[in-house]
Amino acid sequence: MDNNKKIKVFIVDDQRVVRNVIRKMITTDPQIEVVGEASNPFEASELIPEVEPDVLTLDVEMPRMDGVEFLKKLMPQYPIPVIMVSSTTEEGSEKAIQAMQNGAVDFVTKPDGGAITLESTQEELIQKIKNASTVNIERWLKQVKYKSYAPTLNPTAVKSFKSKYNLIAIGASTGGVTAIRQVLSTVPKDFPCIVITQHMPPGFTATFAKGVSKDYGLDVREAKDQDLIQTGRIYIAPGDYHLIVNRRNGNTHTVGLTRAEKVNGHRPSVDVLFHSIVENKLANETIGVILTGMGMDGAKGLLAMREAGSRTLGESEQSALIYGMPKVAYELGGVEEQLSLSQMVPKLKTYLNYSGQYV
Amino acid sequence: MLGENELSDLVLDSQEILDKAEGILIQLEKDLADKTVNPDKVNSLFRYFHTLKGNAGFFNFNVIVNLAHSAESLLEIVRNDNALLDQKMIQLFMEARDTLYEIFSHLNENKTDTMYKDKADLLIPRLFYIKESLKTETQEPKKEEPRFGIFKKKIVLTDEVPVAEKQPEAVNTELPKETPPTPEKTNSEKSIPEKKLTPIPETTNGNSSTQSTVKRDIRIETDKLDYLLDMIGELVIAESLVTQNPDIKELDLPNFSIQSSYLRKVVRNLQEVSLQLRMITLEGLFNKMERLVRDLAQKTGKKVGLQVTGKETEIDKNALEILTDPLVHIIRNCIDHGLETGAERLAKNKPETGHIKIEATHSGNEVWIIISDDGAGLDRDRILTKAKSRGLLKEGEEESLKDEKIWDFIFQPGFSTSEKVTDISGRGVGLDIVRRNIAKINGDVEVKTQKDKGVSFILKLPLTIAIIEGMVVTFNGVFYIIPTIDVKETLNLAESKIDYIDQDKKVIRFRDQLIPVVSVERLLNHDVSDKNSNLENCLYVIIVEYKNNSLALVFDGIIGNQSVVIKPIPDYLKGTKGFSGCTILGSGNIGMILDIRFFINNYYKDNKESEVAHGQ
Numbered sequence: 025m026d027n028n029k030k031i032k033v034f035i036v037d038d039q040r041v042v043r044n045v046i047r048k049m050i051t052t053d054p055q056i057e058v059v060g061e062a063s064n065p066f067e068a069s070e071l072i073p074e075v076e077p078d079v080l081t082l083d084v085e086m087p088r089m090d091g092v093e094f095l096k097k098l099m100p101q102y103p104i105p106v107i108m109v110s111s112t113t114e115e116g117s118e119k120a121i122q123a124m125q126n127g128a129v130d131f132v133t134k135p136d137g138g139a140i141t142l143e144s145t146q147e148e149l150i151q152k153i154k155n156a157s158t159v160n161i162e163r164w165l166k167q168v169k170y171k172s173y174a175p176t177l178n179p180t181a182v183k184s185f186k187s188k189y190n191l192i193a194i195g196a197s198t199g200g201v202t203a204i205r206q207v208l209s210t211v212p213k214d215f216p217c218i219v220i221t222q223h224m225p226p227g228f229t230a231t232f233a234k235g236v237s238k239d240y241g242l243d244v245r246e247a248k249d250q251d252l253i254q255t256g257r258i259y260i261a262p263g264d265y266h267l268i269v270n271r272r273n274g275n276t277h278t279v280g281l282t283r284a285e286k287v288n289g290h291r292p293s294v295d296v297l298f299h300s301i302v303e304n305k306l307a308n309e310t311i312g313v314i315l316t317g318m319g320m321d322g323a324k325g326l327l328a329m330r331e332a333g334s335r336t337l338g339e340s341e342q343s344a345l346i347y348g349m350p351k352v353a354y355e356l357g358g359v360e361e362q363l364s365l366s367q368m369v370p371k372l373k374t375y376l377n378y379s380g381q382y383v
Numbered sequence: 384m385l386g387e388n389e390l391s392d393l394v395l396d397s398q399e400i401l402d403k404a405e406g407i408l409i410q411l412e413k414d415l416a417d418k419t420v421n422p423d424k425v426n427s428l429f430r431y432f433h434t435l436k437g438n439a440g441f442f443n444f445n446v447i448v449n450l451a452h453s454a455e456s457l458l459e460i461v462r463n464d465n466a467l468l469d470q471k472m473i474q475l476f477m478e479a480r481d482t483l484y485e486i487f488s489h490l491n492e493n494k495t496d497t498m499y500k501d502k503a504d505l506l507i508p509r510l511f512y513i514k515e516s517l518k519t520e521t522q523e524p525k526k527e528e529p530r531f532g533i534f535k536k537k538i539v540l541t542d543e544v545p546v547a548e549k550q551p552e553a554v555n556t557e558l559p560k561e562t563p564p565t566p567e568k569t570n571s572e573k574s575i576p577e578k579k580l581t582p583i584p585e586t587t588n589g590n591s592s593t594q595s596t597v598k599r600d601i602r603i604e605t606d607k608l609d610y611l612l613d614m615i616g617e618l619v620i621a622e623s624l625v626t627q628n629p630d631i632k633e634l635d636l637p638n639f640s641i642q643s644s645y646l647r648k649v650v651r652n653l654q655e656v657s658l659q660l661r662m663i664t665l666e667g668l669f670n671k672m673e674r675l676v677r678d679l680a681q682k683t684g685k686k687v688g689l690q691v692t693g694k695e696t697e698i699d700k701n702a703l704e705i706l707t708d709p710l711v712h713i714i715r716n717c718i719d720h721g722l723e724t725g726a727e728r729l730a731k732n733k734p735e736t737g738h739i740k741i742e743a744t745h746s747g748n749e750v751w752i753i754i755s756d757d758g759a760g761l762d763r764d765r766i767l768t769k770a771k772s773r774g775l776l777k778e779g780e781e782e783s784l785k786d787e788k789i790w791d792f793i794f795q796p797g798f799s800t801s802e803k804v805t806d807i808s809g810r811g812v813g814l815d816i817v818r819r820n821i822a823k824i825n826g827d828v829e830v831k832t833q834k835d836k837g838v839s840f841i842l843k844l845p846l847t848i849a850i851i852e853g854m855v856v857t858f859n860g861v862f863y864i865i866p867t868i869d870v871k872e873t874l875n876l877a878e879s880k881i882d883y884i885d886q887d888k889k890v891i892r893f894r895d896q897l898i899p900v901v902s903v904e905r906l907l908n909h910d911v912s913d914k915n916s917n918l919e920n921c922l923y924v925i926i927v928e929y930k931n932n933s934l935a936l937v938f939d940g941i942i943g944n945q946s947v948v949i950k951p952i953p954d955y956l957k958g959t960k961g962f963s964g965c966t967i968l969g970s971g972n973i974g975m976i977l978d979i980r981f982f983i984n985n986y987y988k989d990n991k992e993s994e995v996a997h998g999q
Binding site: 137 | 430433439441444
């Protein structure tokens with residue numbers, strides 16, 4: 025993006041107060057300008073083509089037509105990077121996750137009078153608007169495909185297959201909700217344990233896990249301390265906790281949660297997960313994957329894993345919503361092979377020498 | 384980062400939301416009584432608290448956030464099972480709503496909500512307690528249900544074609560053929576500007592089907608609006624100052640006349656539009672009254688049914704502000720004094736539930752607000768006794784008094800017939816203030832009553848209080864305006880004759896009535912006596928009437944009827960009673976708007992007092 029050109033933002037929120045506050049928050053950044061506002065999707069649909077914004081901030085909950093409904097109608101007609109603005113309630117998080125599955129790039133949470141302050145929301149929103157403004161949304165939307173997994177039993181399969189690899193560790197940030205969904209949509213139930221660190225606030229991770237679990241018939245859980253690493257389990261790092269992997273006696277391993285300092289500005293941090301695998305000498309039985317996201321979280325960790333014997337994959341530039349984390353990882357030498365999302369699971373199967381029950 | 388502007392916006396919007404919440408709560412209470420709770424209303428209420436919480440969060444107003452959150456959490460349970468809603472909860476929501484309203488009302492000065500922490504902490508545990516008790520009650524059988532609800536939504540979602548696959552299809556059908564989707568080209572911005580979004584069909588699952596059109600409202604500070612209206616008033620005056628300027632009066636200016644009449648038309652239209660800007664509906668005010676009726680009914684233990692019509696009627700915004708207190712006074716009176724207790728009503732063969740009706744209608748250039756009850760009606764005997772004891776009436780005088788005059792006593796200061804003073808009413812303040820307030824906006828109050836059938840208070844208000852239709856007259860070189868509404872007849876003294884009762888007392892015969900003749904100067908200043916000489920130049924008499932009392936005012940000239948813009952009286956004249964305002968006439972002269980009703984009331988009161996004095 026041209027440095028002299030400001031990022032044009034359009035705000036959709038039914039509350040005038042919130043529009044005012046958002047405008048004030050983001051225009052403190054000299055690179056951002058607000059080109060329009062609307063109090064409902066109907067107004068927005070008239071104004072957006074007129075003012076041609078670069079990024080849209082969209083309230084999740086609105087009367088008459090909520091943000092998700094609007095997004096579903098907007099994106100096919102007028103693809104634009106959208107950042108959802110959500111409350112931290114169950115309903116809010118559910119809708120925010122839905123929005124991510126329907127083409128929203130990212131979301132922020134409104135201040136809740138507690139840990140989420142005006143300042144933290146402001147910082148987050150500005151950063152996410154900048155990230156979103158770099159996205160080629162049309163290309164990304166075109167390649168996003170979920171396959172609703174219909175497990176087909178493999179007639180020639182052995183009852184239980186053994187692999188050198190017992191663990192798959194995935195790290196992602198912006199765009200990750202969609203990317204992880206797409207990867208998991210073709211993961212067989214008898215894959216080794218998958219641990220995922222996706223940058224997301226508390227509450228949202230549980231909703232995300234529940235949704236994926238239901239949609240693809242997989243055992244996806246928000247990780248709890250001491251949960252066992254076992255075949256078929258998929259653990260997602262809960263918001264505000266680092267997810268790590270611990271070696272127990274023998275061949276059983278567990279996941280662990282810590283509230284240690286933020287790393288690379290994130291908790292959960294992908295680097296923390298990846299480094300824990302190396303520290304516990306599990307690298308040679310793990311496959312590391314880094315997906316879309318701004319910044320460099322996970323890049324060093326992936327390199328460390330590769331150096332300690334892991335197979336490592338990175339999302340390719342044409343596939344990633346934001347080719348940031350995978351790029352840094354690749355340039356550091358941490359990525360063995362770059363792949364598009366649709367090639368991820370086939371490649372994992374090759375690495376695993378998969379001969380499980382499902383095709 | 385957030386300053387006073389954002390804060391005052393927050394306060395305004397939140398108060399609006401809380402007003403809506405109040406309306407919904409009152410409706411829910413009725414629904415509850417009828418056992419037909421509308422889930423949409425519960426949902427709206429949930430949204431209101433949710434929105435308040437969300438908005439206040441940006442400002443770090445944690446007391447508000449916590450209180451709204453407690454109400455929201457309880458409502459979250461109730462909206463999943465409306466049968467759980469009960470009267471106690473509504474009362475609690477009402478208290479939460481009131482507390483929030485109080486906090487917001489003082490937020491602009493306080494800048495923080497911390498001083499309300501204790502108050503909120505009284506409510507939060509009560510809300511929490513009910514929530515927890517409901518949770519344990521409903522947890523066993525319902526444990527799976529909310530979860531299922533979530534999943535149900537998800538299934539629906541995945542049944543749909545995912546976004547990316549839907550895209551080409553949607554684009555093909557909804558975009559013109561000449562702009563086919565070419566997502567791979569890098570300068571895709573080029574094709575975007577031509578794209579127009581196809582209109583999004585309205586979803587029907589919203590909370591109201593009548594909101595189908597998008598209203599683009601903007602908010603304007605009332606100060607700015609007042610200034611605008613003021614300036615347009617000035618423009619109207621300036622326009623006539625120019626077009627009727629004495630310098631060009633004698634000149635033959637055909638082109639100027641054509642253009643100036645066009646200017647006049649534009650200015651008049653502008654004025655009409657500006658008057659429209661001042662008009663707001665009575666809805667907010669009436670909603671407040673619904674709440675008042677509800678609270679008073681609870682306090683007095685009387686069963687009260689309320690019927691409200693004409694909420695959509697519009698009235699001048701300044702009039703609306705002045706109306707609140709009078710309405711409150713009247714409704715208090717109706718419920719406390721007017722309506723009998725349930726037992727009394729049953730004994731009178733009336734339904735146990737008393738009824739209050741509030742209605743607003745247009746009547747010519749006026750808006751009428753009628754508040755009626757079906758209670759005991761005014762007690763003629765008690766009013767007469769009270770009037771006598773206060774020296775307003777002499778013994779035996781009541782025989783000649785019309786009923787209307789008797790009812791009129793209740794508008795006297797300090798006049799209360801209630802035997803007990805309650806904290807609702809009965810201190811004898813009220814109805815006199817009602818009349819005074821209504822008079823401030825050139826309105827009037829009437830009362831009608833029938834024993835055991837009830838009382839009706841009729842507030843007659845001018846549509847606008849910025850402009851008045853008036854008759855412009857002159858006396859001794861001063862311009863006066865008499866509101867047309869008070870004028871009964873205009874007489875030419877060449878045809879009518881003034882009779883002299885004595886040196887200082889003149890009357891005129893008009894339709895078999897002798898009407899006192901006075902000059903404005905005499906009315907304004909008691910020391911001036913209307914000597915013969917004063918009236919010699921007078922050519923006209925204008926008969927004015929108010930409440931069946933008439934006066935004949937003498938003038939030396941009548942300029943004509945016109946609508947004049949009311950301006951406040953300058954400070955140095957504030958002490959003078961008898962003017963309701965002033966205006967600037969087309970000629971550039973200042974015209975004083977006469978408060979005829981004040982004159983008539985005063986004249987007849989004074990004369991009665993002097994008669995009483997003479998009698999002793």
